[in-house]
Amino acid sequence: MINDIAIGGVFIPGLLATALAALVCTLWLLSIFSLSGLYRRLPCRPLIDFSTCIVTFFLLLQALTALGLFA
Template identity: 35%
Template sequence: MIVDLDVGGVLIPGLLALVFVAIFATVAMIRVLCVVGIYRLFARRPLVELAIFALIYALLVQHLPSIGR
């Protein structure tokens, strides 16, 4: 079982919460890449954004605490 969050009596799935964290981290990473100047080297920028999101989300899911086996 994946841990759910209880916000004011409303249960939010843990994976959904991680999606929002990954989106904010992706936006921050893209801004850093733009400031540094590395982002202009990529030909397919939307594909790079998707890849960064997928990597961040996978890392967050890997470290999500689980209950049970």
């Protein structure tokens, strides 16, 4: 169970660490979208960016909960 992560005596909340990991995954996914040419055909890019971040965060939380690392 991850509640806090201690890095050099500084406690980082588990949700913040998960959100940062989701942001990195989102940036990676959006770069793949732009390389494939799919990103150019989407109607509202900022909305797609935001929804991709939310879906990635949700899937990451589901995976961590299923593994028993996040309660």
